[in-house]
Amino acid sequence: MYLSKRTVFLALCVLLLPLAGAAHVNSPDVYYDGYAGPYHLLVTLRPPAVVPGVAQVQIRSVGDDVDTVKILPLRMIGIGAKMAPLPDAAKRSAGDPQLFTGSLWIMVRGSWKVQIQVAGKKGTAQLDVPLPAVSTSAQPMQAGLGILLAFLGLALAAGLIGIIVAATRDAGLNPGQAPEPAQARRGRIGLGVAAIIVIAAFVLGNLWWGSEASANARLNYKVPNMKSSLLGGSLLRLRLDNPNESEPTRFRSEQPDRIRLDDLIPDHGHLMHLFVVSMPDMKAFWHLHPDQTQPGDFAQNLPIMPEGQYKLYADIVHHTGFPETQVATMNLPAVTGEALSGDDAGSFDLAPADKVAQLSGGYRMVWQRDDHSFKAGQPYWFRFRVEDKDGKAVADLQPYMGMAGHAVFLSTDGNIFAHVHPAGSVSMAAVSLAEGGNAKAGMENMDHNAGAAEVSFPYGFPQPGEYRIFVQIKRAGKVETGVFVAKAE
Ligand SMILES: [Cu+2]
Secondary structure, eight states: OOOOHHHHHHHHHHHTOOOOOOOOOOOOOEEEEEEETTEEEEEEEEOOSSSSEEEEEEEEESSSOEEEEEEEEEESSSGGGTOOOOOEEOEEOSSOTTEEEEEEEEOSSEEEEEEEEEEETTEEEEEEEEEEEOOOOOOOOOHHHHHHHHHHHHHHHHHHHHHHHIIIIITTOOTTOOOOHHHHHHHHHHHHHHHHHHHHHHHHHHHHHHHHHHHHHHTSOOOOBOEEEEETTTEEEEEOOOTTOOOOOTTOSOOOOOOOSSOBOOBTTBSOEEEEEEETTOOOEEEEOOEEEETTEEEEEOBOBOSEEEEEEEEEEBTTSOEEEEEEEEEEOOBOOBOOOTTOEEESOOOOBSSEEEOGGGOEEEEOOOSOOBOTTOOEEEEEEEEOTTSOBOOOEEOBTTBSOEEEEEETTSOOEEEEBTTBSSOHHHHHHHTTSOHHHHHHHHTTTTTSSEEEEEEOOSSSEEEEEEEEEEETTEEEEEEEEEEEO
C-alpha cells in the first residue's frame, strides 16, 4: 500500500469528523462480469462510504486457471489515468482458491477505475472496471477515541499552563524558597497569559475543525431530484437537478470532479434512460429515452398510462464516466399517450412472478433460481431463460440496445434502484472509458451472452428487503418485460 503521512492525516481528519450525514444510498456496490483476456471474472467493488477511504475488492475467477491477481486504482480520465501506482496483490482465499480479495485507498471523489492484472496458465491479461466514488456519509467519531483525545488535550493544556506559570514565577527561585510578592504577581500574569493562549487555541481549533467539517458535509453526495411536469396531456418535461455542484473551499487543495449538467455522454445509445414505475403496485413499467432539448432539460412523449402515482428514475452519465440516477415522484392523470417507438418499451399490466413470467404469444421467461435465499451484499448471477409455449428454450434473442438484456432491481418502497446489464451494474459508457475510450471493447464485454436463450445479470441486493426485478429482452423484433419478486435477508 502506498500511503504518505499526508494521506494518513487526511484520512484520519475525515474519519474523525463528528458529523452524521444522512444521505440516501441507492445501490453503490459495483458488480461486474467480464473478461481479462481469456480469464472470466466476477468482480465486486465496494466503494468507501467516505472518501478518502478504502474500497473493498472481491474477484472471483470462474475458471481455475488464475494464479495471481493484482489490483490498482486509477482515475478514469485525465493524467491520473496514466500515472499508475504499483499494484497491490489481491489475497487468494484459503478456503476458496478461485476467490481473490483486496482493498484500495480511494483518495478523492469522482470517477475511478480499478485495474485488475491477472496472471495464470494462459499468460497475463488485464481488465479495467469502473468505480464511481463519493462520500455518502461522514463517520461519527468513536466515543472511546473522543474521550481519549479530550483527556490528552486537557493534559496538554494543563501542562502548558503549568510550564508558563513555573517559568514566570518559580524559575528564579532557589529550592525551598517562597516567591516574593513581585514574583507571585508575575506568576499570576503568566497564568492569565497562559489561560488566554489555551482558550484561543481551543476556540481557533474548533473553528478550523467546524469549517473542515461543514466543507466536507457539503461534499457529501446527495441524490439529485429532477423536476418533472406534464405538458399538453402527454409531454413529459424533465429538468435535471445538480445538488452536488461543488465550489472551491478555502482549506481544500483537492477538488472532487465537478458535476455539471452540460457534459452528458450517451450510454448504450442514449443520453438518458428513464424508467417509469407505478407505485406502489409496480404493475406498470416503462424504459424510455427522453431527448435533450437543452443542457439539463429533457422531453419525452409518454405512452398510454393509467392514472396514478409514478416513480421516475433517470440514468445519465457524465463525461468523466461518473453515472447518476436522478429521481422524481409524479402523480399523473390518465395519459392518452402515443404508441411506443424506437427503443422505448414497457407495459402497464405486468404481473410479478416468483419464477415464471408470461410473455406475449405464450412465451415465458423463467428465472433459473436455486432455492437458496439471497443475502444482502452478496454477489449473485440472476439468470433468466426464455421458453416457447412448449417449454423449449428459444435461441433467437436479439440484442436490445446492443445488449442481451436489461434488468432493473427495485426495492418495493422505491428507494433502492439499479439498472443492470449482463456485464454488470456499471454504465456501458463508463466501461468504454475504462477500456481507453474503446467503445467496441466495452460492447464486446457487454453482449457476451447475446444470441443465447438465457440472459444473466451479476448483482447483489444492497440491503435486506423486498425487491422487484424487471427483465427486458428482445425477440421477434419486440421488447418483452418479465417481472419477478425477490427478497434479500
Ligand atoms: Cu439498460
